[in-house]
Amino acid sequence: MPLLEVDNLATYFHTRQGVVKAVDGVSFSLEKGQTVGIVGESGSGKSVTCYSMMGLIPMPPGKIESGKAVFDGVDLLSLSEREMQSIRGKRISMIFQDPMTSLNPFMRIESQLIEPLLLHTDTNKTDARKKALEAMDDVGIPDPEKRIRMFPHEFSGGMRQRVMIAMALITNPEILIADEPTTALDVTVQKQILDLIADLQARLGTSVIFITHDLAVISQVCDLVNVMYAGRIVERAPAEELFRKPLHAYTRSLLKSIPAMHRKGEELHTIPGLPPNPAKLVAGCTFRERNEIGDRQQCFTEGLPAFEEIEPNHWAQNCPGCLPPP
């Protein structure tokens, strides 16, 4: 049985502009020790999927319309806020996009690091402090004895993200949700942070859900990749398979848009138009209007294309216009 199984999750936001279907029927699963990537453009519902599982969606306007997220035999979506609090930070942790703002500027690194330990375990202050020092050492922060007494503003962006990772992993959670953890960092630091996450994951056996819009990052860290578009998963495959043979037109367009895939001087490929407004989703295949690679005429105009296993262990939305001709 997988560690986490998300089944048909749908999260809508009821706004004045209408119902925004941010996540609309997402299913995926996560095995122990596995890294699952969720990739997609801004607004495709990657983050909302994970926030829904964590019970961090502001309600109202948000509402989880349907679905289950079964973690270790318990449906997270049916838990009360109090029960969720005992899971968040202890069994499922998160790291965020912008390390510059995700630490409390008025608290020392030390108090922030040991907070999850004091909150979720019986650790006393000295032991928590020892563990915090070890954790600082583990994430490669030099001179932890001194650094732990400092405030976040005395750290660089990369260092802060290391602190965030240390904080998220200090309670040995079973799942780590990394919400674009490298987006705000420069490329050399990105690599270090990715290596660090992979290294700690291998040591602690943590499962990781990796949210990003960066395909290069996905290719480095993920075992299995889910491609999201307009609140749905359009394609799922092991990372190598996805890069070797993308099926869905959206994935193919994304891969084609990577600048490194182009020769110098050649015009970069872009996907025309904008992601569809999730408040006004059209019936049928949501990618139809932007589909240039496949055959737009053959796309579904009504009814949702089924998410099927097209090739062994390679799933995609079965829309004739989006899949490559056989």
Place this chain on the structure above:
Amino acid sequence: MDATTNDTTSESFDLTKVESGQSLWSDAWRRLLKNKLAIICLCLLVFIVFLCVFGPIFVPHSETDQNLDLQAAPPSATHWMGTDTLGRDLMVRIFTGGRISLAVGLVATIVALVIGVSYGAISGFIGGRTDAVMMRIVDILYALPFIIFVVLLTVVLDPILDQPWKKLVLLFAAIGAVEWLTMSRIVRGQVASLKTREFVEAARSLGLSNSRIIFKHLIPNVLGPVIVYSTLTVPSIMLFEAVLSFIGLGVQPPASSWGVLIQEGADNMESSPWMLFFPALFFSATLFSLNFLGDGLRDALDVRSSKD
């Protein structure tokens, strides 16, 4: 291991103590010490408080002793700050009046602080409809005329106001009940903007409860403006007290406060200016010190703007 880390590990493991008493405050204190003006003001403030509390012991007159030969006498060797129209020593009256003024200022500010900060933080954090209702209640309370509110309170509570100290308690409560309104608005605005910051989300994702987020993560972040505003609240409360005493709701003779003394002094300003000068000197020195100290505290508490 250096000295600082040794310090903390040998401390007791009382969580609350280490959280609030140690980390942020010792640092702020260190920064405050570097601010000369603030420290001078702090010393002056401590000196004034010391005079008010212990001064009367060293003065050979009491606040009710009348010297009928020396009514409204200018400063002299026996009466260093002169006497008032009833021949009472002005210096000892300033000291004992200062006790009341300072106590009213301090206690009412603390009352306003506790109510205002909690109310504002909760309102701002919850947001939405709850926030709207809570803030409209504040608006309604704002609209209540303060004086009428206090008169009503006095009338309603008259039967139990048989002791002068009970009147003082009422004074504290009434002023505190009005002064928290502005404080809650300030805090509410700050919290409402802070709660969208990612560190709040991060705190939530670590499994912190709402109350812990409000009181441990958000309130320290708003402490800067709160402290500055408090140091401005103390003087305004002391003025309030003077107004109330003047219309007979506050301090009653023969007891006095700085507000009462200044009022009396202003009445006799032309014939005996010292009766205005000395109480006003103490009063304004206190207010100035509080203001400069507030400035210094703001700089000391704002870790982001610190230079070291």
